[in-house]
Amino acid sequence: MKRKHKRLSFVGLALLLIAAAAALVLNAYEESIVFFHSPTDIIEKKVSSDRRLRLGGLVEEDSVQKKADAVVVFNVTDLSNSVSVRYRGILPDLFREGQGVVAEGIFKDGVFQADEVLAKHDETYMPPEVADALKKSGKWDAMGEEMKRQGHTPKDSK
Amino acid sequence: MLHRFANPTRFLRLADIIQPWMAWATVLLMGAGLYMGLVVAPADYQQGESVRIMYVHVPSSWMALFCYTGMAISAAVGLIWKHPLADLIAKSTAPIGASFAFLSLLTGSLWGKPMWGTYWVWDARLTSMLVLLFLYLGYMALIEAFDDPTRGTRASSILVLVGVVNVPIIKFSVDWWNTLHQPSSVLKMSGPSIDASMLWPLLLMALAFTTYYLWVMLIRVRAEVAANRIRNLRFRQARGQGED
Numbered sequence: 456m457k458r459k460h461k462r463l464s465f466v467g468l469a470l471l472l473i474a475a476a477a478a479l480v481l482n483a484y485e486e487s488i489v490f491f492h493s494p495t496d497i498i499e500k501k502v503s504s505d506r507r508l509r510l511g512g513l514v515e516e517d518s519v520q521k522k523a524d525a526v527v528v529f530n531v532t533d534l535s536n537s538v539s540v541r542y543r544g545i546l547p548d549l550f551r552e553g554q555g556v557v558a559e560g561i562f563k564d565g566v567f568q569a570d571e572v573l574a575k576h577d578e579t580y581m582p583p584e585v586a587d588a589l590k591k592s593g594k595w596d597a598m599g600e601e602m603k604r605q606g607h608t609p610k611d612s613k
Numbered sequence: 614m615l616h617r618f619a620n621p622t623r624f625l626r627l628a629d630i631i632q633p634w635m636a637w638a639t640v641l642l643m644g645a646g647l648y649m650g651l652v653v654a655p656a657d658y659q660q661g662e663s664v665r666i667m668y669v670h671v672p673s674s675w676m677a678l679f680c681y682t683g684m685a686i687s688a689a690v691g692l693i694w695k696h697p698l699a700d701l702i703a704k705s706t707a708p709i710g711a712s713f714a715f716l717s718l719l720t721g722s723l724w725g726k727p728m729w730g731t732y733w734v735w736d737a738r739l740t741s742m743l744v745l746l747f748l749y750l751g752y753m754a755l756i757e758a759f760d761d762p763t764r765g766t767r768a769s770s771i772l773v774l775v776g777v778v779n780v781p782i783i784k785f786s787v788d789w790w791n792t793l794h795q796p797s798s799v800l801k802m803s804g805p806s807i808d809a810s811m812l813w814p815l816l817l818m819a820l821a822f823t824t825y826y827l828w829v830m831l832i833r834v835r836a837e838v839a840a841n842r843i844r845n846l847r848f849r850q851a852r853g854q855g856e857d
Contacts, residue, residue, distance in 0.1 A: 459693055459694055459695070462692060462693045463693045466689055466692060466693055466774065469774070470774060470777070470778075473775055473778050474778050477778040477782070481782070481789075485790065488737050488790050489737075489790045489791040490734065490735075490736035490737065490790065490791050490792050490793050491791050491793075492791070493791075511791060546730075547728070547729060547730030548727060548728075548730075549659060549660075549728055549729075557793055571730075571731075572730070573729045573730045573731055573734070573793060574728060574729055574730055575729070575793055575795070576659070576660070576728050576729070576795050577795055578795040578796045578797065578798040578801075578806050578807075579798070579806045579807070580657055580660075580664060580667070580798060580806070580807040580808060580811050581657065581658055581807070581808040581811070582655030582656065582657070582658060582808060582810060582811075583655070583656065583657075583658040584655075585658070585808055586658035587658075
């Protein structure tokens with residue numbers, strides 16, 4: 456074997472090993488790499504109530520209630536489960552019903568007490584006229600699209 | 614084929630021809646892309662005018678990944694086949710790629726504040742992109758850290774190759790984990806989910822960034838070749854004086 460072939464196989468082998476190591480590490484730490492948990496994750500895994508975490512999903516339609524003293528109560532859903540969230544503060548501009556959000560806080564008495572709410576933008580880019588045209592023609596299914604993207608298929612109710 | 618252009622003199626002759634074309638292409642494409650993106654393209658139905666940040670943000674992110682991949686390939690060619698020109702291309706690409714990574718992080722942060730409500734979060738996409746910037750900076754520091762340039766090149770080439778695992782992690786981070794960053798709009802299986810009126814300015818800008826990279830990279834490689842020649846001349850001169 457010529458020296459450059461030796462070097463080639465050495466570099467190739469080293470890259471494979473590094474990739475395998477990276478895959479194992481990332482797999483093992485998946486829990487800490489994910490930025491937020493869906494309502495289904497939280498309900499099924501019975502997350503302990505004293506742990507701070509981030510909850511992500513869509514703001515459920517017709518669930519936003521503005522209360523006194525800048526308090527907002529709304530539901531975050533992944534279309535199979537939903538969690539009630541209470542937040543006091545200024546909401547981001549993109550916050551609206553049907554929009555993706557990530558809330559950070561802790562559970563208290565079955566309600567998620569958020570102290571930070573971030574809007575999650577989706578990957579659809581279009582001019583307002585196109586959005587209006589889609590809505591008129593009934594092809595607007597942003598919510599379904601959003602869920603498909605997040606890898607959740609709405610489950611049948613148990 | 615590869616060996617033919619590994620000869621620095623032949624490469625420089627080719628670079629002389631390509632370089633002015635890349636310069637003009639950059640000026641024209643960047644001008645057209647900026648005009649299309651900032652003036653002609655419509656505002657977004659949700660983001661409004663802030664969507665225009667994308668025309669700089671997305672091409673810089675693509676180029677940061679492209680430059681790193683190019684650097685890794687050049688570093689591998691330099692390590693395995695010992696082509697000094699490949700090492701010079703890797704070295705010349707690093708600061709350009711680092712600038713793209715920085716620009717991507719900066720513009721993303723400026724977009725994040727009005728859209729997400731925060732400049733920065735530690736999600737998988739943002740964090741892995743920051744790691745890419747650090748890999749670039751680490752490479753640039755390491756290659757200069759040795760008195761003997763061949764040792765610096767060897768050590769930094771190994772660093773680049775180890776860091777190449779980060780490239781697929783950045784690309785697929787938005788698919789593998791829940792992130793605040795949105796998934797890919799253009800390079801995805803189901804076709805682009807971006808309106809054609811916004812996709813064209815974006816592609817123009819991406820092309821402009823690519824020709825800009827080639828242009829500046831050629832200038833830098835030329836400077837590196839010249840610096841090497843000066844170093845060799847000085848070395849020979851010093852040796853000649855020592856013998857007297």
